[in-house]
Amino acid sequence: MNTSGSGNGTGDSIGSTPSKTDDPAWAHCLIVPGRRNQTKCLYCDKLILGGGITRLKEHLAEIKGNVGACKKVSADVKWQMQQLLSEIRKGKEKRQRLGDMVESQCDSQTFVDKDDEIEESHRSQSHVAQQKKNINSYFVLRTTHGAQKTIKNALQSREKQEAARMAIARWWYDANVPFHATRSKYYLPMWDAVTSMGPGFKGPSYHDLRDGWTNQRQQPIINFLVYCPRGSMFLKSVNTSGLTKDADTLERMFDEVVKEVGVKNVVQFITDNDDSFKAAGKRLEAKYSTFFGLLVLPIILT
CATH class of the missing domain: 1.10.287 (Helix Hairpins)
Incomplete structure (x- = not known):
């Protein structure tokens, strides 16, 4: 979840976050105009006098010695x-x-x-x-x-x-x-596959990732997964060969899955952001009024 914060006025004119994208730490502070190497923490509003971005990191990392520790910074x-x-x-x-x-x-x-x-x-x-x-x-x-x-x-x-x-x-x-994504069993195999390609290999683009899924037989499929207190699990996949993926067809397909899981067990419906998927999701949300929809890449029931 993205969170943002802004400090309260301290009498100094505080500028926006600097455009120094090389170091991620710049996203967590404001610069003090006219004062070299002085920053202001976005979380506790502490004014850090000197030391530049390294001193800010020590402040946010709660490393004592050169600067006081931030008590409002998140664990991440x-x-x-x-x-x-x-x-x-x-x-x-x-x-x-x-x-x-x-x-x-x-x-x-x-x-x-x-x-x-x-x-x-x-x-x-x-x-x-x-x-x-x-x-x-x-x-x-x-x-x-x-x-x-x-x-x-x-x-x-x-x-x-x-x-x-x-x-x-x-x-x-x-x-x-999230950092726990590194615990996925597919994390290290992904890096092995990338490094085996050698220099020049380009990762998939936004449009590549949002495209439809196909199985080994090149059949278009839609995967359904559920997330519950015990974790994520695969529910089923539907072969959509020969089907027109319009709002009516998708609504019927989604409705069957909701009924299979149980309407009372569904609190959120997550689907692709294609127009037909959007329309089907909105119809489903209006039909039951017991859960809300969210548009992302995969199709997930939670």
Whole structure:
């Protein structure tokens, strides 16, 4: 459910939410015109002096130390801010570890070179020319191509993972998808299928998703599901081959399902937003007057 809030006046002129869409946290605050890095929480009206968007995240995530915790923020927003801060912290730690790896490899190779040079200095002066040649070869080993490539690839791979996770998170928060959707048994198989397509694959559009369902035999079907205290369950599907999906036909079909479930057990009827589905749903709602309709993609009885 989308919720929005606005703060009460505090004497300062408070602007609208800034148009900085790169960070989801901007959607939860107002900026104070003329005051750099100052924001106002949409939930508790607290004026956050300095620290920018990071300080706001700490406020909403209820992380003590730099700013007081928000007592009116929802659990979802709190969790979201905690995840964003966690990603920032992990990114810093990864960069630090990679920096330490590079420094460690450089120091280690330097020690090897110094030992080799000492050993070479003990050789006969008659081998000066050969010594110079050997020393030149040692400089090539100082930073081998393989070592540098591994570090570079590791850094790029982790950066790509972070970018992918942030892109997913931004869509998730913007679309208000509930977090428990990740528990679906189809969640991980979906990602496996997407990644197997490789670069360039485009997800289904709005029109693709709202189109009618077809089974493996390419027969158009309408699925009926019910939601009850025990969860969602499949009720039945109807093969609509040869049927005209006008309001009259759909009304009769829906009416049969309502009677099968029991009129007293139906509190909401959710259906496709196509015109014929709309008309059938309104007729059904007017006929029984005991439940209300809602227009979305699938057909569900609750």
